Amino acid sequence: MKRPIAEFGPTACYIPTKVATNADFEQMFDTSDEWILERTGIRERHWASDEETIAFMATEASKRALDEAGLTPEDVDAIVVGTASWDRLLPSQACDIQAVLGATNAAAFDVGAACSGFLYAVSVAEGMIASGTGEQILVIGAERLTRIADYTDRSTAILFGDGAGVVLMRPATDGTRGILSIYLKTDGRLGDLLYRSGGGSLQPPGEVMEREHGYFIKMAGREVFKHAVRLMADACDQALRRAGLTVDDIDLLIPHQANIRIIEATAKRAGIPKEKVYINVDRFGNTSAASIPIALDEAVRAGRIGPGSIVLLVAFGGGLTWASIVIRW
Numbered sequence: 138m139k140r141p142i143a144e145f146g147p148t149a150c151y152i153p154t155k156v157a158t159n160a161d162f163e164q165m166f167d168t169s170d171e172w173i174l175e176r177t178g179i180r181e182r183h184w185a186s187d188e189e190t191i192a193f194m195a196t197e198a199s200k201r202a203l204d205e206a207g208l209t210p211e212d213v214d215a216i217v218v219g220t221a222s223w224d225r226l227l228p229s230q231a232c233d234i235q236a237v238l239g240a241t242n243a244a245a246f247d248v249g250a251a252c253s254g255f256l257y258a259v260s261v262a263e264g265m266i267a268s269g270t271g272e273q274i275l276v277i278g279a280e281r282l283t284r285i286a287d288y289t290d291r292s293t294a295i296l297f298g299d300g301a302g303v304v305l306m307r308p309a310t311d312g313t314r315g316i317l318s319i320y321l322k323t324d325g326r327l328g329d330l331l332y333r334s335g336g337g338s339l340q341p342p343g344e345v346m347e348r349e350h351g352y353f354i355k356m357a358g359r360e361v362f363k364h365a366v367r368l369m370a371d372a373c374d375q376a377l378r379r380a381g382l383t384v385d386d387i388d389l390l391i392p393h394q395a396n397i398r399i400i401e402a403t404a405k406r407a408g409i410p411k412e413k414v415y416i417n418v419d420r421f422g423n424t425s426a427a428s429i430p431i432a433l434d435e436a437v438r439a440g441r442i443g444p445g446s447i448v449l450l451v452a453f454g455g456g457l458t459w460a461s462i463v464i465r466w
């Protein structure tokens with residue numbers, strides 16, 4: 138397959154207004170601003186209100202991207218959504234976004250790959266464009282993780298934030314700009330390091346789910362951390378090799394924003410200098426599938442990405458799943 142087949146059009150994001158600082162957690166359990174900042178790099182994260190559902194946040198962001206492209210919701214051929222915190226389990230999150238947005242001509246479905254969900258969704262959208270199934274595709278990463286965080290578990294509750302990011306993908310318009318390479322990887326044997334067991338057919342609502350806090354995200358943080366650094370650095374190498382580029386060609390690395398120590402260690406291992414790494418984990422915490430599209434939108438608006446920029450996106454999360462994409466803007 139000869140790339141580029143697809144390019145990124147306008148980006149947009151929606152961030153809930155309510156901010157939770159580290160001091161807010163000091164009221165809930167035994168923790169401190171110092172610990173959270175030093176171990177994670179997080180200062181604050183955004184908490185969605187009852188009205189700010191995933192469907193709402195994703196729709197607001199999608200409207201902005203479509204406006205910028207001069208398109209209407211009816212022009213959208215497909216909506217592909219990465220999320221791990223669906224508003225409801227059935228129908229898919231994408232169907233509810235399609236309905237609220239009024240994208241009546243769009244096929245809509247979710248991609249389940251946790252924090253790597255946005256990059257997996259980009260890969261699916263590229264395939265749809267390659268096969269001629271659609272031309273204008275909204276690729277969304279959106280999460281309301283604060284509703285499935287366990288506020289009796291200090292090691293995970295402090296990490297998560299809410300928000301939505303979107304990119305409008307379309308066929309590449311010239312032979313040089315667009316997606317240059319994609320690398321996707323999974324190791325399901327490590328699924329128990331980061332999971333949410335309750336509410337599915339295996340552990341339906343009831344006494345067991347209640348007792349085991351099955352409704353909430355559970356993570357073996359230290360183990361996940363080790364895999365994250367090793368596998369994200371490797372994913373950077375893999376995507377660059379597939380694109381026929383080296384680290385020196387990169388203008389900006391946008392890694393999944395889970396922990397500043399993971400981001401710094403990944404960049405160091407991959408040989409990418411700090412100035413070329415986009416970081417916003419301090420302001421948003423971990424927004425899972427939303428973290429890369431939110432950072433991407435910020436980077437575009439801040440002028441850190443412009444026409445011709447080589448951007449490397451790298452994600453890692455539950456599954457375990459990981460992924461990387463090189464794009465010439």
Ligand code: UT7
Pocket residue numbers: 167168169172173176177252291292293295357358359360361362365395396399423425453454455
């Ligand atoms: O987005 C998907 C992928 N997710 C990630 O990549 C996250 C990966 N993991 C991490 O970011 C880190 O492992 C955490 C931030 C979750 C935890 O940091 P850590 O440095 O790995 O801490 P730890 O789990 O090894 O715990 C060290 C100590 C423990 O105390 P003891 O057993 O040494 O006495 C914890 O109980 O820190 C304690 N601790 C806390 N102390 C104060 C855990 N959470 C807190 C807290 N405040 N919030």
